[in-house]
Amino acid sequence: MIRVAVLGATGSIGGSALDVIARHPERYRASVLASGTRVDELIALCRRHRPDHAVIADPAGHAALREGLAGAGLATEAHAGGEALARLAAEAADTVIAAIVGAAGVPSVLAAAEAGRRILLANKEAIVVAGDLVQAALSRSGGELLPVDSEHNALFQCLPQPAAAAGRHPAVRRIVLTASGGPFRGRSRDSLRAITPDEACAHPNWTMGRKISVDSATLMNKGLEVIEAHWLFGLEAGRIEVVVHPQSLVHSLVDYVDGSTLAQLGLPDMRTALAYGLAWPERIEAGVGPLDLISAGRLDFEPPDLNTFPALAHAFSALRQGIGATTVLNAANEVAVSAFLQRRMGFLDIADCLGAMLDEVDGQAGDDLTGRLDLDARTRRAAADWVARRH
Ligand SMILES: NC(=O)C1=CN([C@@H]2O[C@H](COP(=O)(O)OP(=O)(O)OC[C@H]3O[C@@H](n4cnc5c(N)ncnc54)[C@H](OP(=O)(O)O)[C@@H]3O)[C@@H](O)[C@H]2O)C=CC1
Ligand SMILES: CC(=O)[C@@H](O)[C@H](O)COP(=O)(O)O
Numbered sequence: 001m002i003r004v005a006v007l008g009a010t011g012s013i014g015g016s017a018l019d020v021i022a023r024h025p026e027r028y029r030a031s032v033l034a035s036g037t038r039v040d041e042l043i044a045l046c047r048r049h050r051p052d053h054a055v056i057a058d059p060a061g062h063a064a065l066r067e068g069l070a071g072a073g074l075a076t077e078a079h080a081g082g083e084a085l086a087r088l089a090a091e092a093a094d095t096v097i098a099a100i101v102g103a104a105g106v107p108s109v110l111a112a113a114e115a116g117r118r119i120l121l122a123n124k125e126a127i128v129v130a131g132d133l134v135q136a137a138l139s140r141s142g143g144e145l146l147p148v149d150s151e152h153n154a155l156f157q158c159l160p161q162p163a164a165a166a167g168r169h170p171a172v173r174r175i176v177l178t179a180s181g182g183p184f185r186g187r188s189r190d191s192l193r194a195i196t197p198d199e200a201c202a203h204p205n206w207t208m209g210r211k212i213s214v215d216s217a218t219l220m221n222k223g224l225e226v227i228e229a230h231w232l233f234g235l236e237a238g239r240i241e242v243v244v245h246p247q248s249l250v251h252s253l254v255d256y257v258d259g260s261t262l263a264q265l266g267l268p269d270m271r272t273a274l275a276y277g278l279a280w281p282e283r284i285e286a287g288v289g290p291l292d293l294i295s296a297g298r299l300d301f302e303p304p305d306l307n308t309f310p311a312l313a314h315a316f317s318a319l320r321q322g323i324g325a326t327t328v329l330n331a332a333n334e335v336a337v338s339a340f341l342q343r344r345m346g347f348l349d350i351a352d353c354l355g356a357m358l359d360e361v362d363g364q365a366g367d368d369l370t371g372r373l374d375l376d377a378r379t380r381r382a383a384a385d386w387v388a389r390r391h
């Protein structure tokens with residue numbers, strides 16, 4: 001029986017992961033469920049999945065979690081805080097599904113990597129901020145990092161193994177990440193000034209949390225994914241391309257030197273990538289039907305519009321500068337998206353904030369977790385000041 005920790009269990013990826021796990025009770029058991037602040041939702045999941053441990057990151061939720069679990073007659077142990085979360089990711093599971101949103105997921109991903117676990121990575125911000133530290137920890141421990149972000153899972157399926165060495169593989173010419181283009185594809189920059197949070201979160205193909213939905217709308221999601229691909233597959237920026245594909249059925253492509261292009265296709269449902277990561281190198285049923293190309297009708301492709309959506313250009317630029325710049329980019333984006341979702345600034349301000357922080361913040365990254373989190377915190381303070389000035 002494989003014990004699975006679902007970090008970010010109350011979220012969109014967490015729900016899809018628990019759906020796949022529940023389809024295979026003879027094979028997988030949710031041993032740890034963790035969330036940020038929402039205690040009642042976490043207790044409801046514990047009633048259904050009966051894990052050994054439940055963790056609420058916000059210490060203020062500890063008593064309510066403990067009382068709720070006891071009241072439900074569950075033997076699940078209640079824990080709170082980031083340290084408990086990282087410790088249980090390392091100690092109480094064989095496979096860790098990293099589905100916390102944002103850099104808040106860095107310590108638990110790093111702890112699982114140091115403990116030699118199999119990590120199914122959805123939390124792309126963790127590798128954008130700490131890709132070097134995570135890969136070094138995996139080399140020491142022998143742990144596995146399997147991408148479940150749909151594009152990277154597609155690339156993993158199409159690359160020669162080990163996929164982590166793709167950048168050094170003589171036969172791989174380049175990889176191509178597909179982007180839906182988000183809800184504002186084809187729109188002019190001027191028409192985006194008064195966009196509301198709900199409009200930005202209305203993704204055309206995927207149902208996701210609000211932060212990643214805004215990232216898709218600005219194309220920053222694709223920028224984070226370009227950086228993620230660099231750390232997962234060892235490819236430099238010049239061998240990573242982005243093409244807009246509005247149907248989100250071709251999840252990404254690999255070009256080989258002989259002119260072959262391999263792609264992975266499927267319906268836009270994250271359970272496919274999660275099932276792939278859970279069972280790899282085998283395949284298991286995910287509850288997802290086959291892609292019917294005749295009813296899909298057409299597959300369209302176009303270049304990204306970097307003038308209207310400059311966040312993607314900022315991400316390529318940060319990747320070329322190094323891990324300090326990508327840490328700054330990510331922290332600035334988290335602050336800017338949060339301010340936009342709270343209606344404290346406009347949609348176009350998000351990319352402006354990224355450019356300003358890349359210019360303004362000294363991106364000394366340090367080569368350990370403390371140094372990296374310090375840079376993340378410094379950038380958040382600078383970005384908060386920038387937002388206050390813009391407001
Ligand atoms: N949704 C998708 O289809 C995809 C998502 N991803 C990536 O996966 C990650 C999760 O996305 P998604 O599921 O959409 O996001 P959601 O907003 O739906 O869920 C986020 C989860 O993280 C938890 N969380 C938030 N802050 C903290 C914290 N400080 N400590 C611990 N847990 C915390 C939330 O708990 P609570 O409910 O208590 O707030 C919730 O369980 C993101 O990095 C995203 O980019 C990648 C590919 C596809
Ligand atoms: C499901 C998934 O992997 C998301 O990251 C998705 O790719 C978002 O779509 P965009 O292509 O619009 O960013």
Ligand SMILES: [Mn+2]
Pocket residue numbers: 149150151225
């Ligand atoms: Mn993706």
